[in-house]
Amino acid sequence: MLCLAGAFMLSLLIVARIFAERASHNTEHVRKRLVPVLLGGDANVDRVFGLELRVATRLTLELAEFTRGTDQVELLAVADALGVPGFLHKRSRSRTAQKRLTAIEALALFDNYTDVVEYALNDTNPHVRLGAALALSARSDAPDLSELVRKLRIGEVENSLLLVSLMSDVAERDPSSVRALLTDASLPAAAKVAAVDALADSGYTHAPLLAEIAANPSGDPELQARVFRALGRTGHPGSAHVIEAGLANKDWRIRAAAAEATGQIALRRFADQLGGLLSDDHWSVRFRAGEALLRLGEPGAAVMRRAAAGSEALASRAATILLAEKAAS
Secondary structure, three states: OHHHHHHHHHHHHHHHHHHHHHHHHHHHHHHHHHHHHHHHOOOOOOOOOHHHHHHHHHHHHHHHOOOOHHHHHHHHHHHHHHOHHHHHHHHOOOOOHHHHHHHHHHHOOOHHHHHHHHHHHHOOOHHHHHHHHHHHHOOOOOOOHHHHHHHHOEOOOEOOOHHHHHHHHHHHHOHHHHHHHHOOOOOOHHHHHHHHHHHHHOHHHHHHHHHHHHHOOOOOHHHHHHHHHHHHHHOOHHHHHHHHHHHOOOOHHHHHHHHHHHHHHOOHHHHHHHHHHOOOOOHHHHHHHHHHHHHOOHHHHHHHHHHHHOOOHHHHHHHHHHHHHHHHO
16 A cells, blocks of 8 residues: 555656646747747737736746836837736735735836726735835836825834835935925824935935935924934035034934034034033933044044043043043954
């Protein structure tokens, strides 16, 4: 009985291998036939079904990655004629979240199916919602950023790092929508944090926008402090006047963030203002001011030495500790 069972299982494996090889051969044959069709630019083609449709769908997604402009438009027109978007539309209603996600991301390429992608913003799965938002953000006719944020339920459910990518895509196309998001009191802080991080990661590109936001308080000191830290990360010296005002802000969180930005951008002309913050009532401000001074080179070190030898107790203690730590390192 054991020998018979083993022989039966071996037979099944051999048959499965034969069918797999045959399917692989058929798939490769179909790929070779469809590649020139998709790249030919002639949309007067007949619809395909079954294996041909599945292969055409995979090829469309692969080729779309390497085509732009009119070449991509022609490719998508041929894919539409073959029935690819209809197949993707069916998959977008799959019970499997990963299948829905893949289909939605691909459907965003087709102009006639953006309403299906927008509907996916209401999907029960947060990953599908985020995938739909990312796909839409790459289009020029994307929904308003505030609407995307509300659909994603950021702050309630979605906290993915991909939110920064979403904000970056939107900022490239429509920076004013990011500015509007940061000043909208009805939107969650998590979305605003992602927006600030996205602007900071762009370097000099959006530094003027960050400076404008920093100069016009939103009423949220935590967010405002994050904007100042983001300014420091950009390294743009053009925001010096805004940072100088931040050093004198009445909120200690903003003063600390402005001090940190001063050191990151190496604004040596503010060494004396940082020296004044060494006697600030809040230890975080004193610490950030001291760190910034040490990053300014000799001008900052000179201010630190004077403070350490001075009569102001808070400033002297802060400077002495930080200088000792620097010497030890």
